[in-house]
Amino acid sequence: MGPVRRRPAPGTSVTKIGDVAEAAGVSAATVSRVLNGRGNVSAELSERVRQVAAELDYQPFGPARALRQQVTPVWAVVIADIENPFFTAMVRGVEDVAVGEEHRVVLCNSDEDLGKEAAYLNIVIAERMSGVVIAVASTDESDLEPLLERNVPVVAVDRRPVQEGIDSVLVDNRLGGEQATAHLIDAGCRRIGCITGPTRLSTAAERLAGYRDALASRMYASDTRLVRRADFKERGGFQATKALLESPEPPDAVFVTNNLMTIGAVHAIREAGLEIPRDIALVGFDDEPWTTLTRPQLTVVAQPTYEIGRQAAQLLASAPVEGPARHVVLPPTLIPRESTVFVPR
Amino acid sequence: MGPVRRRPAPGTSVTKIGDVAEAAGVSAATVSRVLNGRGNVSAELSERVRQVAAELDYQPFGPARALRQQVTPVWAVVIADIENPFFTAMVRGVEDVAVGEEHRVVLCNSDEDLGKEAAYLNIVIAERMSGVVIAVASTDESDLEPLLERNVPVVAVDRRPVQEGIDSVLVDNRLGGEQATAHLIDAGCRRIGCITGPTRLSTAAERLAGYRDALASRMYASDTRLVRRADFKERGGFQATKALLESPEPPDAVFVTNNLMTIGAVHAIREAGLEIPRDIALVGFDDEPWTTLTRPQLTVVAQPTYEIGRQAAQLLASAPVEGPARHVVLPPTLIPRESTVFVPR
DNA sequence: GTGAAAGCGCTAACAC
DNA sequence: GTGTTAGCGCTTTCAC
Secondary structure (H helix, E strand, O other), X not given: OOXXXXXXXXOOOOOOHHHHHHHXXXXXXXXXXXXXXXXXXXXXXXXXXXXXXXXXXXXXXXXXHHHHHOOXXXXXXXXXXXXXXXXXXXXXXXXXXHHHOOOEEEEEEOOOOHHHHHHHHHHHHHOOEXXXXXXXXXXXXXXXXXXXXXXXXXXXXXOOOOOOOOEEEEEOHHHHHHHXXXXXXXXXXXXXXXXXXXXXXXXXXXXXXXXHHHHHHOOOOOOHHHEEXXXXXHHHHHHHHHHHHHXXXXXXXXXXXXXXXXXHHHHHHHHOOOOOOOOOEEEEEOOOHHHHOOOOOOEEEEOOHHHHHHHHHHHHHOOOOOOOOOEEEEOOEEEOOXXXXXXXX | XXXXXXXXXXXXXXXXXXXXXXXXXXXXXHHHHHHXXXXXXXXXXXXXXXXXXXXXXXXXXXXXXXXXXXXXXXEEEXXXXXXXXXXXXXXXXXXXXXXXXXXXEEEEEOOOOHHHHHHHHHHHHHOOEEEEEEOOOOOOOOOOHHHHHXXXXXXXXXXXXXXXXXXXXXEOHHHHHHHHHHHHHHOOOOOEEEEEOOOOXXXXXXXXXXXXXXXXXXXXXXXXXXXXXXXXXXXXXXXXXHHHHHOOOOOOEEEEOOHHHHHHHHHHHHHOOOOOOOOOEEEEEOXXXXXXXXXXXXXXXXXXXXXXXXXXXXXXXXXXXXXXXXXXXXXXXXXXXXXXXXXXX
């Protein structure tokens, strides 16, 4: 049990700018000027004001400033799944730039839900935040128009919104899919399956397109029965892989197009009594600490997650008033490991 | 390249309460009453106002409300490491309660840094947020006093602040340490190592205490050379485990006291050419999707992460004006898997 | 049940 | 350089 006190003595109240002004013997305007570094204030006064403010533990009241200035120095990062390490790594990149730009970052978790996403964007508008980095919940259904209408700078990351005129930082997902598949072909695999994601996400469509590119360029027939669509979550990856393995002509390799589904896929393969890479080779998407913990260690297509966040934040910081949308495309990197070593058959 | 338009036509401006009032032929006060469900407004007017507000796409301006009401309906969740899945799972629990309570949640990442933590708490104060859930960066150095002084309800999670009078939701870490160690003893291990965390965190101290409890209660001597302190990160876990394995009398089992360090520990064990559990048994802390992906699958002490967040949010929602601090302690659960199966020696 | 008016804390425009 | 004043958009008395 802690002590009974929970609240300060009644009558205690918060220091306002006027209190500081009075204590320092100046006007509120001067205090404001000193604390914001605007206008010319004599060194002597400046010093005195700063000291008094510190003594009184003065914290400017954010909402009052925002009301006056019509914006808040806050960026929102709207991510689709807070439990997906891909997104959290990206957030670090945004944060590091934001600090230097004197912006704060708040995180919003849309949970892949258009309703929650819209609710968060309303908040962005209601609070007059000064920028948004967003991984949209749906490439074609997410509605960013309210932000554009109101001048709020937006940078899309990871997923491409259909809406035009929006700055973006994306990974070349098509290339990633191509790299993964070509690597499997080179490893000697002949029936390569693909566990792809929801149609509403550009990442899923593009990784799948890359898979098809690789097959086509090497004159492999593309067999639709080898492609399974899931939800980018562990459970979906498990089920899709299981179904694929139980099909009449199962694959000898599988390209799993995101990190969480890879976990499910490995489980499904083991449950089927198969061994990687002897019975089936595997390439995942996204590198994570645990991909080298499995046996065999997993071959993956890695994304520059931190860099995505960093560049997105830089676009936000430098958003011009007008001009064409800016698009940054970063390269994925294939990291060959044990799950695709060549196994003669 | 997208189209050139980036900003709305000049003259476009945001709808304010006065615009709605005018369009509906009522006063601003009435619009406010309708939209906030306060005061008695006739059904007819109510309907008309609502309709007009919707047509004009009116969004109340948050800072103006906050200035008037002196609080914002926002809870801050201050976590120590956004890349640690333990914390992100917890956030989900907070969010789910917050929505029902009509509160928004913003996430702040202190990065285990007292300076960043203090900066975020200043923001909480400056913005007059209405509650904080915090995993402190340091049990004894984190300063929550500014929040208490200003009446901001605080709930500590995961880590216990030394400061008294603060509501908390913690896991019984001592019990968790005891369970892990007792399990290893029962599995036949005789020299059990412990990779613990930074002294500044109560979780590290308590898991270590549990480890010692288990040894003591079974009359095992506790050998300080078997205890290594690291930083709760992967790299630290690797180095500490490596050092332990290279010591003159290496352990036949190791209790690794958090999720990230467990990854490092497994790598160190493999690098030493040892096999789990034949050469060395292992118990980790925190269950994660990948703990069943390793071979052998890892025995862990699981924490009810989502539940920690949920209960913390409930405490926040029901924070009384005065009374003793409330403390919730949740039980950890040992999940026995293959990394500790009995191996006769 | 509704409107008029005051004021939340701050900053920017204007005086001096 | 510094002070005075007005007003940001909203809610909440207070009248009626």
